[in-house]
Amino acid sequence: MSIFDWFKKEENIFHRYLDIPVSPGVDLFAKTDYDPMYYRHIKLENTDINPELVKWFDQFDIAFYWFEAFYTPPYGGKIPIHTDTAEVCDVVKVNWTYGAPGSKLIWWEPKNKKNIKSFQTEFGAQYLTAEEKDCKHVYEAEINKPSLVNIGRFHSTWNPTEEGRWTLSLPLIDKHSLDRIVWKDAKERFSIY
Secondary structure, three states, rough: OOHHHHHHOOOOOOOEEOOOOOOOOOOHHHHHOOOOOOEEEEEOOHOOOHHHHHHHHHHEEEEEOEEEEEEEEEOOOOEEEOOOOOOOEEEEEEEEEEEEOOOOEEEEEEEEEHHHHEOOOOOOOOEEEOHHHHHHEEEOOOOOEEEOOOOOOOEEEEEEOOOOOOEEEEEEOOOOOOOEEEHHHHHHOOOOO
């Protein structure tokens, strides 16, 4: 099955709001020194995150091998279209976004595989990218509460507001196998939330 066939099979494989009763307990606006007019990507220390949140995820046999945050500047700021993986898949993260009500996380489908490129992030991870002109918009959501997000699919951020936008992002792994958790598995684990 190709990536293009998968998009036709299921309506929303991109985003679900979650009712997580514990806060991450981190103020990203105060956490780092940054220029509010430029994109920013940072890793956080384990000690930055509320241990009660880590314990809450533990009940689902979920662990983390890093915590990260992304900043999208105001006035039309964007994080370009990309996957958070070296290949298209259904790997997930849980995200919290702070500031910029009305900003969006947008998912895309490349129109042609030849327009997909690979790049390496500042932290050494291999991601895929594509230009907006070479993609079709397939889904969007305002991440205004904790959300399960499919980051193995092409996505971007857009912030049309006058405020900066920080997103705390938790890549989920199975604490026993240490494998990344995928969309279907995550939906089952979090079904009551």
